Amino acid sequence: MPALIPNISVDCVIFGFHEDTLSVLLTKRVLKDPKSRKIIFSDYTLQGHHVLEGENLEQAAVRVLEEKTGLGNIYLEQFHTFGDTDRLANEKDWLWTRMHYPEVHRHVFSVAYYSLVDSSRFKPDQKHPDAAWFPVKSLPPLGFDHNRMIVMALEFLQHKLRREPVGFELLPEKFTVTQLQKLYETILDTKFDKRNFRKKMAQMPYVVPIREKLTGKAHKPAQMYIFSKEVYEKTKTDNNSFIV
Amino acid sequence: MPALIPNISVDCVIFGFHEDTLSVLLTKRVLKDPKSRKIIFSDYTLQGHHVLEGENLEQAAVRVLEEKTGLGNIYLEQFHTFGDTDRLANEKDWLWTRMHYPEVHRHVFSVAYYSLVDSSRFKPDQKHPDAAWFPVKSLPPLGFDHNRMIVMALEFLQHKLRREPVGFELLPEKFTVTQLQKLYETILDTKFDKRNFRKKMAQMPYVVPIREKLTGKAHKPAQMYIFSKEVYEKTKTDNNSFIV
Numbered sequence: 001m002p003a004l005i006p007n008i009s010v011d012c013v014i015f016g017f018h019e020d021t022l023s024v025l026l027t028k029r030v031l032k033d034p035k036s037r038k039i040i041f042s043d044y045t046l047q048g049h050h051v052l053e054g055e056n057l058e059q060a061a062v063r064v065l066e067e068k069t070g071l072g073n074i075y076l077e078q079f080h081t082f083g084d085t086d087r088l089a090n091e092k093d094w095l096w097t098r099m100h101y102p103e104v105h106r107h108v109f110s111v112a113y114y115s116l117v118d119s120s121r122f123k124p125d126q127k128h129p130d131a132a133w134f135p136v137k138s139l140p141p142l143g144f145d146h147n148r149m150i151v152m153a154l155e156f157l158q159h160k161l162r163r164e165p166v167g168f169e170l171l172p173e174k175f176t177v178t179q180l181q182k183l184y185e186t187i188l189d190t191k192f193d194k195r196n197f198r199k200k201m202a203q204m205p206y207v208v209p210i211r212e213k214l215t216g217k218a219h220k221p222a223q224m225y226i227f228s229k230e231v232y233e234k235t236k237t238d239n240n241s242f243i244v
Numbered sequence: 245m246p247a248l249i250p251n252i253s254v255d256c257v258i259f260g261f262h263e264d265t266l267s268v269l270l271t272k273r274v275l276k277d278p279k280s281r282k283i284i285f286s287d288y289t290l291q292g293h294h295v296l297e298g299e300n301l302e303q304a305a306v307r308v309l310e311e312k313t314g315l316g317n318i319y320l321e322q323f324h325t326f327g328d329t330d331r332l333a334n335e336k337d338w339l340w341t342r343m344h345y346p347e348v349h350r351h352v353f354s355v356a357y358y359s360l361v362d363s364s365r366f367k368p369d370q371k372h373p374d375a376a377w378f379p380v381k382s383l384p385p386l387g388f389d390h391n392r393m394i395v396m397a398l399e400f401l402q403h404k405l406r407r408e409p410v411g412f413e414l415l416p417e418k419f420t421v422t423q424l425q426k427l428y429e430t431i432l433d434t435k436f437d438k439r440n441f442r443k444k445m446a447q448m449p450y451v452v453p454i455r456e457k458l459t460g461k462a463h464k465p466a467q468m469y470i471f472s473k474e475v476y477e478k479t480k481t482d483n484n485s486f487i488v
Binding site: 005007008051053054055056057058060078080081082083084085107109111163 | 249251252295297298299300301302304322324325326327328329351353355407
Protein backbone atom coordinates (compact mmCIF):
# COMPACT_ATOMS: atom_id res chain seq x y z
CA MET A 1 0.00 0.00 0.00
CA PRO A 2 1.35 3.48 -0.87
CA ALA A 3 2.22 5.81 2.01
CA LEU A 4 -0.60 7.84 3.48
CA ILE A 5 -0.74 11.61 3.16
CA PRO A 6 -0.15 12.65 6.77
CA ASN A 7 -2.56 15.60 6.90
CA ILE A 8 -5.52 14.66 4.65
CA SER A 9 -8.21 12.16 5.53
CA VAL A 10 -11.68 11.23 4.38
CA ASP A 11 -14.55 10.29 6.68
CA CYS A 12 -17.82 8.67 5.61
CA VAL A 13 -21.13 9.15 7.36
CA ILE A 14 -22.98 6.04 6.19
CA PHE A 15 -26.71 6.39 6.81
CA GLY A 16 -28.89 3.31 6.88
CA PHE A 17 -32.64 3.03 7.25
CA HIS A 18 -34.71 0.10 8.46
CA GLU A 19 -38.26 -0.09 9.81
CA ASP A 20 -38.54 3.39 11.30
CA THR A 21 -34.99 4.01 12.40
CA LEU A 22 -32.29 6.06 10.74
CA SER A 23 -28.89 4.72 11.73
CA VAL A 24 -25.22 5.50 11.18
CA LEU A 25 -22.54 2.87 10.69
CA LEU A 26 -19.72 3.24 13.19
CA THR A 27 -16.48 1.39 13.90
CA LYS A 28 -15.37 0.43 17.35
CA ARG A 29 -12.00 1.90 18.29
CA VAL A 30 -10.04 0.28 21.09
CA LEU A 31 -6.78 1.53 22.50
CA LYS A 32 -4.75 -1.02 24.43
CA ASP A 33 -1.64 -0.54 26.48
CA PRO A 34 1.13 -1.95 24.23
CA LYS A 35 2.73 -3.89 27.09
CA SER A 36 -0.06 -5.08 29.36
CA ARG A 37 -2.66 -5.28 26.54
CA LYS A 38 -5.10 -3.74 28.98
CA ILE A 39 -7.77 -1.56 27.41
CA ILE A 40 -7.04 2.13 27.95
CA PHE A 41 -10.31 3.24 26.34
CA SER A 42 -12.81 2.23 23.72
CA ASP A 43 -15.27 4.31 21.75
CA TYR A 44 -16.57 4.67 18.19
CA THR A 45 -15.63 6.61 15.09
CA LEU A 46 -16.91 7.04 11.57
CA GLN A 47 -15.39 4.98 8.78
CA GLY A 48 -12.36 6.91 7.67
CA HIS A 49 -8.76 6.80 6.57
CA HIS A 50 -6.07 9.02 5.16
CA VAL A 51 -5.82 9.70 1.45
CA LEU A 52 -2.89 7.76 -0.01
CA GLU A 53 -0.07 9.14 -2.12
CA GLY A 54 -1.13 9.18 -5.76
CA GLU A 55 -4.80 8.76 -4.98
CA ASN A 56 -7.59 11.12 -6.01
CA LEU A 57 -9.76 12.37 -3.18
CA GLU A 58 -12.89 10.69 -4.53
CA GLN A 59 -11.03 7.39 -4.94
CA ALA A 60 -10.05 7.52 -1.28
CA ALA A 61 -13.70 7.86 -0.24
CA VAL A 62 -14.77 4.94 -2.42
CA ARG A 63 -11.88 2.83 -1.08
CA VAL A 64 -12.77 3.56 2.55
CA LEU A 65 -16.39 2.62 1.91
CA GLU A 66 -15.46 -0.64 0.21
CA GLU A 67 -12.80 -1.64 2.71
CA LYS A 68 -14.93 -0.92 5.75
CA THR A 69 -18.22 -2.32 4.51
CA GLY A 70 -17.64 -4.37 1.37
CA LEU A 71 -20.33 -2.22 -0.25
CA GLY A 72 -19.70 -0.96 -3.75
CA ASN A 73 -21.72 1.21 -6.09
CA ILE A 74 -23.60 3.10 -3.40
CA TYR A 75 -24.71 6.70 -3.10
CA LEU A 76 -21.79 8.86 -1.96
CA GLU A 77 -21.60 12.63 -1.79
CA GLN A 78 -18.99 15.01 -0.45
CA PHE A 79 -20.58 17.54 1.90
CA HIS A 80 -17.95 19.43 3.91
CA THR A 81 -14.28 19.67 4.76
CA PHE A 82 -13.35 20.00 8.40
CA GLY A 83 -10.08 21.81 9.05
CA ASP A 84 -9.95 23.29 12.52
CA THR A 85 -6.54 23.12 14.15
CA ASP A 86 -7.99 21.47 17.28
CA ARG A 87 -9.59 18.47 15.55
CA LEU A 88 -7.09 16.09 17.19
CA ALA A 89 -6.68 18.12 20.37
CA ASN A 90 -8.53 15.66 22.57
CA GLU A 91 -5.86 13.67 24.38
CA LYS A 92 -7.28 10.21 23.63
CA ASP A 93 -7.62 10.97 19.91
CA TRP A 94 -4.03 12.12 19.74
CA LEU A 95 -2.79 9.14 21.76
CA TRP A 96 -4.66 6.70 19.53
CA THR A 97 -3.38 8.43 16.39
CA ARG A 98 0.24 8.45 17.54
CA MET A 99 0.12 4.78 18.41
CA HIS A 100 -1.45 3.70 15.12
CA TYR A 101 -0.16 6.25 12.64
CA PRO A 102 2.96 7.91 14.02
CA GLU A 103 3.47 9.76 10.73
CA VAL A 104 0.20 11.68 11.00
CA HIS A 105 0.32 15.44 11.55
CA ARG A 106 -1.35 17.21 14.43
CA HIS A 107 -3.47 19.29 12.03
CA VAL A 108 -5.43 16.90 9.80
CA PHE A 109 -7.96 18.17 7.25
CA SER A 110 -10.80 15.74 6.78
CA VAL A 111 -13.06 15.73 3.74
CA ALA A 112 -16.42 14.31 4.80
CA TYR A 113 -18.81 12.32 2.60
CA TYR A 114 -22.19 10.90 3.34
CA SER A 115 -23.67 7.82 1.83
CA LEU A 116 -27.04 6.13 1.88
CA VAL A 117 -27.83 2.43 2.06
CA ASP A 118 -30.73 0.18 2.82
CA SER A 119 -29.27 -0.96 6.14
CA SER A 120 -30.49 -4.52 5.64
CA ARG A 121 -27.89 -4.71 2.83
CA PHE A 122 -25.04 -4.46 5.29
CA LYS A 123 -24.83 -6.51 8.43
CA PRO A 124 -21.60 -6.41 10.39
CA ASP A 125 -19.93 -9.80 9.84
CA GLN A 126 -16.65 -11.62 10.45
CA LYS A 127 -14.90 -9.48 7.86
CA HIS A 128 -16.06 -6.30 9.58
CA PRO A 129 -16.39 -7.30 13.24
CA ASP A 130 -15.89 -3.79 14.57
CA ALA A 131 -18.67 -2.18 12.54
CA ALA A 132 -22.09 -1.56 14.04
CA TRP A 133 -25.25 0.40 13.25
CA PHE A 134 -26.34 2.98 15.81
CA PRO A 135 -29.60 4.94 15.70
CA VAL A 136 -28.90 8.60 14.95
CA LYS A 137 -30.96 9.45 18.03
CA SER A 138 -28.80 7.44 20.43
CA LEU A 139 -25.18 7.63 19.39
CA PRO A 140 -22.36 6.37 21.63
CA PRO A 141 -19.42 8.64 22.53
CA LEU A 142 -17.50 9.37 19.32
CA GLY A 143 -13.87 10.21 18.67
CA PHE A 144 -12.49 13.33 16.97
CA ASP A 145 -15.15 15.78 15.70
CA HIS A 146 -17.28 12.95 14.37
CA ASN A 147 -20.39 14.00 16.29
CA ARG A 148 -20.29 17.36 14.55
CA MET A 149 -19.82 15.59 11.21
CA ILE A 150 -22.93 13.47 11.74
CA VAL A 151 -25.01 16.49 12.75
CA MET A 152 -23.97 18.32 9.60
CA ALA A 153 -24.42 15.27 7.38
CA LEU A 154 -27.97 14.89 8.69
CA GLU A 155 -28.72 18.51 7.77
CA PHE A 156 -27.44 17.84 4.24
CA LEU A 157 -29.52 14.67 4.00
CA GLN A 158 -32.68 16.48 5.16
CA HIS A 159 -32.09 19.27 2.69
CA LYS A 160 -31.48 16.80 -0.12
CA LEU A 161 -34.52 14.70 0.73
CA ARG A 162 -36.80 17.74 0.41
CA ARG A 163 -35.50 18.47 -3.07
CA GLU A 164 -34.61 15.14 -4.66
CA PRO A 165 -35.82 11.57 -4.28
CA VAL A 166 -32.58 10.35 -2.66
CA GLY A 167 -34.55 8.65 0.07
CA PHE A 168 -35.09 5.71 -2.22
CA GLU A 169 -31.45 4.77 -1.78
CA LEU A 170 -32.38 3.97 1.81
CA LEU A 171 -35.36 1.73 1.00
CA PRO A 172 -35.50 -1.82 -0.34
CA GLU A 173 -36.12 -2.02 -4.08
CA LYS A 174 -39.82 -2.67 -3.49
CA PHE A 175 -41.60 -0.73 -0.81
CA THR A 176 -45.03 0.29 0.46
CA VAL A 177 -46.46 3.79 0.93
CA THR A 178 -46.20 3.28 4.66
CA GLN A 179 -42.48 2.55 4.39
CA LEU A 180 -41.97 5.64 2.24
CA GLN A 181 -43.92 7.82 4.65
CA LYS A 182 -41.92 6.51 7.60
CA LEU A 183 -38.71 7.28 5.79
CA TYR A 184 -39.72 10.92 5.25
CA GLU A 185 -41.06 11.24 8.78
CA THR A 186 -37.94 9.77 10.34
CA ILE A 187 -35.40 11.79 8.41
CA LEU A 188 -37.33 15.06 8.59
CA ASP A 189 -38.27 14.31 12.21
CA THR A 190 -41.92 15.11 11.72
CA LYS A 191 -45.33 13.51 11.14
CA PHE A 192 -47.36 13.65 7.95
CA ASP A 193 -51.08 13.19 7.72
CA LYS A 194 -51.62 9.86 5.94
CA ARG A 195 -54.03 11.27 3.35
CA ASN A 196 -51.85 14.29 2.62
CA PHE A 197 -48.83 12.10 2.21
CA ARG A 198 -50.68 9.89 -0.29
CA LYS A 199 -51.65 13.01 -2.21
CA LYS A 200 -48.02 14.10 -2.37
CA MET A 201 -47.07 10.64 -3.51
CA ALA A 202 -49.67 10.75 -6.25
CA GLN A 203 -47.70 13.69 -7.62
CA MET A 204 -44.52 11.62 -7.87
CA PRO A 205 -44.82 9.92 -11.25
CA TYR A 206 -41.53 8.14 -10.64
CA VAL A 207 -42.99 6.11 -7.77
CA VAL A 208 -44.48 3.31 -9.80
CA PRO A 209 -46.93 0.67 -8.51
CA ILE A 210 -46.02 -2.90 -9.42
CA ARG A 211 -48.02 -6.10 -9.72
CA GLU A 212 -47.12 -7.33 -6.31
CA LYS A 213 -48.49 -6.90 -2.85
CA LEU A 214 -46.97 -7.20 0.56
CA THR A 215 -48.88 -9.81 2.48
CA GLY A 216 -48.77 -10.34 6.19
CA LYS A 217 -51.04 -11.71 8.84
CA ALA A 218 -51.82 -8.52 10.67
CA HIS A 219 -52.68 -6.32 7.73
CA LYS A 220 -54.57 -6.41 4.52
CA PRO A 221 -52.23 -6.78 1.51
CA ALA A 222 -50.41 -3.52 0.72
CA GLN A 223 -49.57 -2.26 -2.74
CA MET A 224 -45.83 -2.33 -3.48
CA TYR A 225 -43.97 0.34 -5.44
CA ILE A 226 -40.61 0.79 -7.09
CA PHE A 227 -38.70 3.95 -7.83
CA SER A 228 -38.02 4.62 -11.49
CA LYS A 229 -34.93 6.72 -12.10
CA GLU A 230 -35.85 6.87 -15.76
CA VAL A 231 -39.26 8.40 -15.07
CA TYR A 232 -37.71 10.78 -12.54
CA GLU A 233 -35.16 12.07 -15.03
CA LYS A 234 -37.86 12.54 -17.67
CA THR A 235 -40.39 14.24 -15.45
CA LYS A 236 -38.34 16.49 -13.22
CA THR A 237 -38.96 20.12 -13.99
CA ASP A 238 -38.78 22.83 -11.41
CA ASN A 239 -35.61 24.25 -12.85
CA ASN A 240 -36.86 27.76 -13.18
CA SER A 241 -39.01 27.90 -10.13
CA PHE A 242 -37.83 29.35 -6.91
CA ILE A 243 -39.17 29.22 -3.42
CA VAL A 244 -40.13 32.40 -1.66
CA MET B 245 3.98 35.06 8.37
CA PRO B 246 3.85 31.40 9.46
CA ALA B 247 4.91 28.77 6.93
CA LEU B 248 2.29 27.60 4.48
CA ILE B 249 0.95 24.05 4.52
CA PRO B 250 2.40 22.70 1.28
CA ASN B 251 -0.57 20.58 0.18
CA ILE B 252 -3.71 22.47 1.32
CA SER B 253 -5.05 25.61 -0.29
CA VAL B 254 -8.27 27.59 -0.34
CA ASP B 255 -9.77 29.21 -3.44
CA CYS B 256 -12.57 31.77 -3.47
CA VAL B 257 -15.08 32.20 -6.28
CA ILE B 258 -16.21 35.79 -5.64
CA PHE B 259 -19.42 36.52 -7.53
CA GLY B 260 -20.42 40.10 -8.17
CA PHE B 261 -23.55 41.46 -9.80
CA HIS B 262 -24.13 44.80 -11.49
CA GLU B 263 -26.78 45.96 -13.96
CA ASP B 264 -27.52 42.64 -15.66
CA THR B 265 -24.18 40.94 -15.49
CA LEU B 266 -22.95 38.26 -13.12
CA SER B 267 -19.17 38.48 -12.79
CA VAL B 268 -16.33 36.68 -11.06
CA LEU B 269 -13.34 38.43 -9.53
CA LEU B 270 -10.06 37.11 -10.94
CA THR B 271 -6.40 37.87 -10.38
CA LYS B 272 -3.93 38.29 -13.20
CA ARG B 273 -1.05 35.84 -13.01
CA VAL B 274 2.15 36.65 -14.87
CA LEU B 275 5.18 34.42 -15.15
CA LYS B 276 8.39 36.16 -16.12
CA ASP B 277 11.73 34.68 -16.99
CA PRO B 278 13.83 35.33 -13.86
CA LYS B 279 16.80 36.54 -15.89
CA SER B 280 15.47 38.39 -18.90
CA ARG B 281 12.21 39.48 -17.13
CA LYS B 282 10.44 38.61 -20.35
CA ILE B 283 6.87 37.42 -19.90
CA ILE B 284 6.62 33.64 -20.37
CA PHE B 285 2.83 33.61 -20.05
CA SER B 286 -0.01 35.47 -18.39
CA ASP B 287 -3.49 34.30 -17.50
CA TYR B 288 -5.96 34.54 -14.63
CA THR B 289 -6.76 32.57 -11.49
CA LEU B 290 -9.26 32.74 -8.65
CA GLN B 291 -8.23 34.41 -5.40
CA GLY B 292 -6.49 31.70 -3.44
CA HIS B 293 -3.62 30.82 -1.16
CA HIS B 294 -2.36 27.99 0.97
CA VAL B 295 -3.60 27.46 4.50
CA LEU B 296 -0.91 28.53 6.97
CA GLU B 297 0.49 26.50 9.84
CA GLY B 298 -1.72 26.96 12.91
CA GLU B 299 -4.62 28.41 10.93
CA ASN B 300 -8.16 27.03 10.81
CA LEU B 301 -9.49 26.32 7.33
CA GLU B 302 -12.24 28.93 7.61
CA GLN B 303 -9.75 31.56 8.82
CA ALA B 304 -7.67 30.95 5.71
CA ALA B 305 -10.66 31.63 3.46
CA VAL B 306 -11.50 34.86 5.30
CA ARG B 307 -7.85 35.95 5.14
CA VAL B 308 -7.61 35.32 1.40
CA LEU B 309 -10.76 37.32 0.80
CA GLU B 310 -9.58 40.25 2.89
CA GLU B 311 -6.04 40.28 1.52
CA LYS B 312 -7.11 40.07 -2.10
CA THR B 313 -10.07 42.45 -1.99
CA GLY B 314 -10.01 44.40 1.28
CA LEU B 315 -13.60 43.23 1.74
CA GLY B 316 -14.61 42.03 5.18
CA ASN B 317 -17.87 40.67 6.58
CA ILE B 318 -19.17 39.30 3.30
CA TYR B 319 -21.11 36.16 2.44
CA LEU B 320 -18.75 33.19 2.26
CA GLU B 321 -19.64 29.52 1.97
CA GLN B 322 -17.57 26.40 1.49
CA PHE B 323 -18.93 24.33 -1.39
CA HIS B 324 -16.46 21.64 -2.48
CA THR B 325 -12.95 20.28 -2.05
CA PHE B 326 -10.99 19.50 -5.17
CA GLY B 327 -8.39 16.77 -4.74
CA ASP B 328 -7.53 15.13 -8.05
CA THR B 329 -3.87 14.20 -8.41
CA ASP B 330 -3.60 16.04 -11.73
CA ARG B 331 -4.74 19.45 -10.49
CA LEU B 332 -1.24 20.90 -11.05
CA ALA B 333 -0.38 18.68 -14.00
CA ASN B 334 -0.56 21.45 -16.57
CA GLU B 335 3.02 22.49 -17.25
CA LYS B 336 2.52 26.22 -16.87
CA ASP B 337 0.73 25.81 -13.51
CA TRP B 338 3.53 23.66 -12.19
CA LEU B 339 6.20 26.02 -13.50
CA TRP B 340 4.49 29.02 -11.91
CA THR B 341 4.06 27.15 -8.63
CA ARG B 342 7.67 26.00 -8.48
CA MET B 343 8.96 29.51 -9.15
CA HIS B 344 6.76 31.19 -6.54
CA TYR B 345 6.27 28.50 -3.90
CA PRO B 346 9.05 25.91 -4.22
CA GLU B 347 7.85 24.18 -1.04
CA VAL B 348 4.44 23.31 -2.52
CA HIS B 349 3.63 19.65 -3.17
CA ARG B 350 2.61 18.29 -6.54
CA HIS B 351 -0.72 17.06 -5.14
CA VAL B 352 -2.52 20.03 -3.60
CA PHE B 353 -6.03 19.71 -2.14
CA SER B 354 -8.02 22.89 -2.53
CA VAL B 355 -11.07 23.73 -0.47
CA ALA B 356 -13.27 26.02 -2.53
CA TYR B 357 -15.57 28.74 -1.18
CA TYR B 358 -17.91 31.07 -2.96
CA SER B 359 -18.85 34.53 -1.89
CA LEU B 360 -21.32 37.12 -3.01
CA VAL B 361 -20.88 40.88 -3.25
CA ASP B 362 -22.54 43.86 -4.84
CA SER B 363 -19.76 44.33 -7.39
CA SER B 364 -19.95 48.12 -7.16
CA ARG B 365 -18.56 47.67 -3.61
CA PHE B 366 -15.23 46.47 -4.96
CA LYS B 367 -13.38 48.17 -7.72
CA PRO B 368 -9.84 47.02 -8.46
CA ASP B 369 -7.55 49.79 -7.17
CA GLN B 370 -3.87 50.52 -6.52
CA LYS B 371 -3.85 48.12 -3.61
CA HIS B 372 -5.24 45.33 -5.79
CA PRO B 373 -3.98 46.16 -9.29
CA ASP B 374 -4.10 42.59 -10.55
CA ALA B 375 -7.75 41.99 -9.69
CA ALA B 376 -10.47 42.34 -12.30
CA TRP B 377 -14.13 41.44 -12.75
CA PHE B 378 -15.00 39.16 -15.66
CA PRO B 379 -18.52 38.27 -16.79
CA VAL B 380 -19.24 34.61 -16.04
CA LYS B 381 -20.26 34.25 -19.68
CA SER B 382 -16.91 35.40 -21.07
CA LEU B 383 -14.10 34.21 -18.87
CA PRO B 384 -10.46 34.45 -19.93
CA PRO B 385 -8.19 31.36 -19.88
CA LEU B 386 -7.80 30.27 -16.27
CA GLY B 387 -5.03 28.42 -14.44
CA PHE B 388 -5.32 25.13 -12.55
CA ASP B 389 -8.85 23.64 -12.38
CA HIS B 390 -10.36 27.07 -11.72
CA ASN B 391 -12.78 26.87 -14.64
CA ARG B 392 -14.28 23.74 -13.15
CA MET B 393 -14.49 25.47 -9.77
CA ILE B 394 -16.45 28.37 -11.23
CA VAL B 395 -18.86 26.05 -13.04
CA MET B 396 -19.56 24.16 -9.83
CA ALA B 397 -19.80 27.34 -7.74
CA LEU B 398 -22.40 28.67 -10.16
CA GLU B 399 -24.46 25.49 -9.75
CA PHE B 400 -24.36 25.95 -5.98
CA LEU B 401 -25.34 29.60 -6.30
CA GLN B 402 -28.27 28.75 -8.58
CA HIS B 403 -29.43 26.05 -6.20
CA LYS B 404 -29.13 28.39 -3.21
CA LEU B 405 -30.92 31.25 -4.96
CA ARG B 406 -33.95 29.04 -5.61
CA ARG B 407 -34.22 28.14 -1.93
CA GLU B 408 -32.98 31.14 0.04
CA PRO B 409 -32.86 34.88 -0.53
CA VAL B 410 -29.07 35.00 -0.87
CA GLY B 411 -29.38 37.05 -4.02
CA PHE B 412 -29.79 40.14 -1.90
CA GLU B 413 -26.11 39.95 -1.01
CA LEU B 414 -25.48 40.79 -4.66
CA LEU B 415 -27.74 43.85 -4.82
CA PRO B 416 -27.26 47.36 -3.43
CA GLU B 417 -29.03 47.94 -0.11
CA LYS B 418 -31.96 49.63 -1.90
CA PHE B 419 -33.19 48.15 -5.14
CA THR B 420 -36.11 48.12 -7.56
CA VAL B 421 -38.27 45.20 -8.68
CA THR B 422 -36.60 45.40 -12.05
CA GLN B 423 -33.16 45.00 -10.49
CA LEU B 424 -34.36 42.02 -8.46
CA GLN B 425 -35.92 40.39 -11.52
CA LYS B 426 -32.73 40.89 -13.53
CA LEU B 427 -30.73 39.29 -10.75
CA TYR B 428 -32.90 36.15 -10.79
CA GLU B 429 -32.97 36.06 -14.58
CA THR B 430 -29.22 36.45 -14.88
CA ILE B 431 -28.21 33.87 -12.30
CA LEU B 432 -30.83 31.32 -13.32
CA ASP B 433 -30.21 32.13 -17.00
CA THR B 434 -33.87 32.46 -17.85
CA LYS B 435 -36.63 35.05 -18.38
CA PHE B 436 -39.58 35.66 -16.10
CA ASP B 437 -42.84 37.23 -17.14
CA LYS B 438 -42.95 40.65 -15.48
CA ARG B 439 -46.39 40.16 -13.96
CA ASN B 440 -45.60 36.68 -12.68
CA PHE B 441 -42.39 37.91 -11.14
CA ARG B 442 -44.25 40.68 -9.32
CA LYS B 443 -46.69 38.10 -8.01
CA LYS B 444 -43.83 36.00 -6.68
CA MET B 445 -42.35 39.07 -5.11
CA ALA B 446 -45.62 39.89 -3.41
CA GLN B 447 -45.22 36.56 -1.61
CA MET B 448 -41.86 37.61 -0.17
CA PRO B 449 -42.80 39.52 2.98
CA TYR B 450 -39.12 40.18 3.63
CA VAL B 451 -38.85 42.41 0.55
CA VAL B 452 -40.05 45.65 2.11
CA PRO B 453 -41.01 48.82 0.18
CA ILE B 454 -39.44 51.99 1.52
CA ARG B 455 -40.41 55.67 1.27
CA GLU B 456 -38.05 56.38 -1.55
CA LYS B 457 -38.21 56.20 -5.29
CA LEU B 458 -35.60 55.85 -7.96
CA THR B 459 -35.92 58.80 -10.28
CA GLY B 460 -34.43 59.10 -13.71
CA LYS B 461 -35.20 60.93 -16.89
CA ALA B 462 -36.18 58.02 -19.05
CA HIS B 463 -38.57 56.28 -16.68
CA LYS B 464 -41.29 57.11 -14.27
CA PRO B 465 -40.11 56.93 -10.63
CA ALA B 466 -39.69 53.33 -9.45
CA GLN B 467 -40.48 52.09 -5.98
CA MET B 468 -37.40 51.08 -4.00
CA TYR B 469 -37.20 48.09 -1.67
CA ILE B 470 -34.91 46.77 1.01
CA PHE B 471 -34.38 43.21 2.19
CA SER B 472 -35.26 42.57 5.83
CA LYS B 473 -33.34 39.67 7.36
CA GLU B 474 -35.46 40.01 10.46
CA VAL B 475 -38.71 39.53 8.55
CA TYR B 476 -37.16 36.67 6.59
CA GLU B 477 -36.11 34.82 9.73
CA LYS B 478 -39.57 35.29 11.26
CA THR B 479 -41.57 34.30 8.22
CA LYS B 480 -39.61 31.45 6.70
CA THR B 481 -41.46 28.17 7.00
CA ASP B 482 -41.21 25.39 4.47
CA ASN B 483 -39.27 23.18 6.83
CA ASN B 484 -41.58 20.25 6.53
CA SER B 485 -42.49 20.60 2.92
CA PHE B 486 -40.76 18.66 0.23
CA ILE B 487 -40.71 18.99 -3.48
CA VAL B 488 -41.91 16.14 -5.62
